[in-house]
Amino acid sequence: MNINNILVVSPMFLELKTLIEKENLHNNFRFKSEEEMSQDDLGWADALVTFNLKSEYDYSHVKWVHSLGAGVDRFLFQKDWNEEVLLTRTICSFGQRIAEYCLSYILKDLQFHDEFQALKQKKKWLPKTPKLLNKQKVMIFGTGEIGQTTAKILSGLGMEVYGVSLSGRAKEDFKEVLTVDSHFSHLRETNYIINTLPLTEQTAAFFDEPIFKQLSKAGFINVGRGASIREEALLEALDNYHVSFAVLDVFAQEPLLKDNPIWNHPRVYITPHISAVTTPDEGVTCFLKTLKNLEENKPLHNKVNCKRGY
Structure with a gap:
């Protein structure tokens, strides 16, 4: 050309x-x-x-x-x-950046950072044993370059990593790659969900009540696109503890409007689209x-x- x-x-x-x-x-x-x-x-x-x-x-x-x-x-x-x-x-370096971003919040959860900080404010000494990465299951939605790099880093630390894609085609560093239709059976045992999906007609509002209801106190991290999530369904899942916490780096409308209720939820972490700059x-x-x-x-x-x- x-x-x-x-x-x-x-x-x-x-x-x-x-x-x-x-x-x-x-x-x-x-x-x-x-x-x-x-x-x-x-x-x-x-x-x-x-x-x-x-x-x-x-x-x-x-x-x-x-x-x-x-x-x-x-x-x-x-x-x-x-x-x-x-x-x-x-x-x-998007894959490396996103993998490290996700890992930081997973470790924060497993090491009880928030709980120990709250105890510090109360001047309480209450030991609690941190959890291990190699006992955790993570499901990454999207098995492209970013998803694969994230899988490589997390699996390298001992995590059991599953992928979800349209084709379900096997990819290195995933224990198994599931299809959009077959992944539901694995959701209940998943500790962390990571969304790296692109925004397409098929992925718009993809994360909705049918998926969230299958989770059991899972952490949810969105580094894909904000419009892939129906926010009302996520808030309901948080309130019902299907989702234990959510890390949101992307939103359907950016900057996030000040009157959006997402701001006020105590178990939602918000970053301004910085996971892969x-x-x-x-x-x-x-x-x-x-x-x-x-x-x-x-x-x-x-x-x-x-x-x-x-």
Whole structure:
């Protein structure tokens, strides 16, 4: 593919500009904030590098769109995508970052951090034996790059790791990969649920009452997409102790509205979409590798299947 003009649109466009200009590439670049981007910029561009697409613009002249994030639901979910436009996504340390994020909350739970902190406030000395990782079962929804890396790290620490995917195809580091239909029988014995699923028509509001009711005091961690959860069902599951605690890094609407009842639940931990942040260095590295492979007609390992949505 012949790519001459590349438009980079991002809140961190200045950092990206500094890093990309060091490479002395033959391509022409424009670097813009999301507020500064215009239809004229898109008409000029052969390629767009960004986190988002804005509905008011016409992207029909662009040959290639590269997502600076791992997820591409902002490009595809409930949108019509021109299949002649190539879509790629960023692959970098997201799996490692998300695995460590999830592990931190699992260990926090097993080591009784909150309970010991509460005892400290009361100046009470009450020993309680922490639980072991190698006695825990975790179910990871989504067995792509992020899910696989998380499984590798958790299974390496002795956890019994199950996966859930549409195909149920076996993957390394999972004891077993289940299908969407067959995973229910394993939910009751699962200690921790981790959602890494992309947002598609099949996964919207996926975590609802039928799943939550099968759990027995499980910890729930969402690092996938907020719209994959029906929040009312999660709150009910927390109140009924089907879910012992929830760690939520992503939400259907971000920033999370101040009047959302999720804020007030004592067993919900909220972080502002930081479990897998694209750094300028990593974003540029993946973009440059993709550009090189594209220009040299080499395989693109980060190409998105637009029909599947990931």
